[in-house]
Amino acid sequence: MNDKKINQLKNEYMSIPIPAELEFKVKKSLKEGKKAMNKKIYIRRLLATAASAAVIAISFTVGINTNEALAETLSDIPVLGGIVKVLTFKEYKFSEKTYDVDIETPALDGLENKSLQNSLNEKYFNENKELYEQFINDMKSLEENGGGYMGVSSGYVVKTDTDKILSVGRYIVNTVGSSSTTFRYDTIDKKNEILITLPSLFKDESYVDIISSNIKEQMVEQHNKDENKFYWVEGIENEFTELFEKISINQSFYISSNGKLIISFDKYEVAPGYMGVVEFEIPTEILKNILVSNEYIY
Secondary structure (H helix, E strand, O other), X not given: OOHHHHHHHHHHHHOOXXXXXXXXXXXXXXXXXXXXXXXXXXXXXXXXXHHHHHHHHHHHOOOOOOHHHHHHHHHOOOEEOOOEEEEEEEEEEEEEOOEEEEEEEEEEEOOOXXXXXXXXXXXXXXXXXXXXXXXXXXXXXXXXXXXXXXXXXXXXXXXXXXXXXXXXXXXXEEEEOEEEEEEEEEEEEOOOOEEEOOHHHEOOOOHHHHHHHHHHHHHHHHXXXXXXXXOOOOOOOOOOOOOOOOOOOOOOEEEOOOOOEEEEEOOOOOOOHHHOOXXXXXXXXXXXXXXXXXXXXX
């Protein structure tokens, strides 16, 4: 693959303009969302009609210029809880020789809090734009050094969809020799339309030590029941020197449909690669005294 072809691929994706709707920032979103919650604004909406969905799809989806393409795009849009939809803003696939990329960018629609909605959509767009640019640059570098296999896959899953909570997970799988997988979640209060962060759930930062201690216990317990479940943690004999100590203040998480806190770790973060992405459900009993409320976790 020559430089002209690589640059053509890069320019094709990078020339996509950020839609005018995506002009707000996350900080402003949170401020407005909290203001809405303080005023106890609870807004319910009817399901979007097929006509309005078509307008939305046209405004977000790049490259749709025929009725057939539009119909195909709309058929893939799931309706979540009758309030919020998750649609694919942009999907780019490329495969040539030993290079493969499949990047699917989500976009939210249906929130009254447009600041929150647009800031999240802008974040998703920019993350995947940067991911694609990095893939093209790495592919060019690999070609200059004799070539090799390289792949990137990115997409999203809806982990939770209830009347109260929407949790959307975005994953990236990088493959160069071995593969790595990362997961990041956004959890939204669908009634008050605010973004829920891990620190916002608790009275203080004591949750870091409490949750970390429980996860260590779960790791050892899982290993004792099944030696194939292996973690880099004290209490399990291994040669790995950097053992898991504690979660980060903003550790990746989501809230399950039954109101449980789920802590997520990327592939290789706390365990060997064959364990993949690992998750731990944290017992609400150990959290009840430090929770701000039982609105989300119970």
